[in-house]
Amino acid sequence: MMKKILIIEDEHDLVKGLKINLIDEGFEVDWADNGSEGLRKAVEEAPDLIILDIMLPGMNGLDVCRELRKKNIATPIIMLTAKGEEIDKVVGLEIGADDYITKPFSIRELIARIKARLRSSERTEKKVPEIYSFGDIEVDFPGFKVRRKGKEVDFTSLEIEILRYFIIHQGEVVARNDLLNKIWGYESYPTTRTIDNHILKLRKKIEDDPSHPKHIISVYGGGYRFIGQ
Ligand code: CA
DSSP: OOOEEEEEOSOHHHHHHHHHHHHHTTOEEEEESSHHHHHHHHHHSOOSEEEEESSOSSSOHHHHHHHHHHTTOOOOEEEEEOTTOHHHHHHHHHTTOOEEEESSOOHHHHHHHHHHHHHHTOOOOOOOOSEEEETTEEEETTTTEEEETTEEEOOOHHHHHHHHHHHHTTTSEEEHHHHIIIIIOTTOOOOHHHHHHHHHHHHHHHOSSTTSOSSEEEETTTEEEEOOO
């Protein structure tokens, strides 16, 4: 599968050159020229890696990085810094960026770093705690109970299993097929429509405004991303 790289940078000439080279290397490239659009694309379009400039119109690159990490989105981020931004280098890594490269840089070097990051971002198995809280929701896995603002909400065991899967994979993109295979199993064949209906029901139970979900977000291309905060 083609890896998708999101470039968040307002220098159009630099982006142009980067795009040509990255596409040449077999990457799919997306682009945002300001911080807030970049943040939205990073969440909804689920790139495999983000190249993030610090100096951006509106929201700056450090804030974009901070916001993504706050949402537990672990997409590898390579920051672009300008010469003399020594402080930014340190801060960039402290706020959760994976690497940085100083302008002007060689595109070969950037591509080498992108490949290194993509290799090391392979997932590791995660465990979910017995009681897990997010927003005003508390999930008690051993007791098979969900409380909202302290009051028990009616949840089916299937819904709790879906929630568990989301929590384990929070910040990651969960494709409908992942849910089909992991929750329903290979033997049964619910339609993707069934899954969407379950997600709608789940949203009604955990979201303040189910039509503008903050926890179970739809991702471009068909899938979901759970944000547990
Ligand atoms: Ca810039």
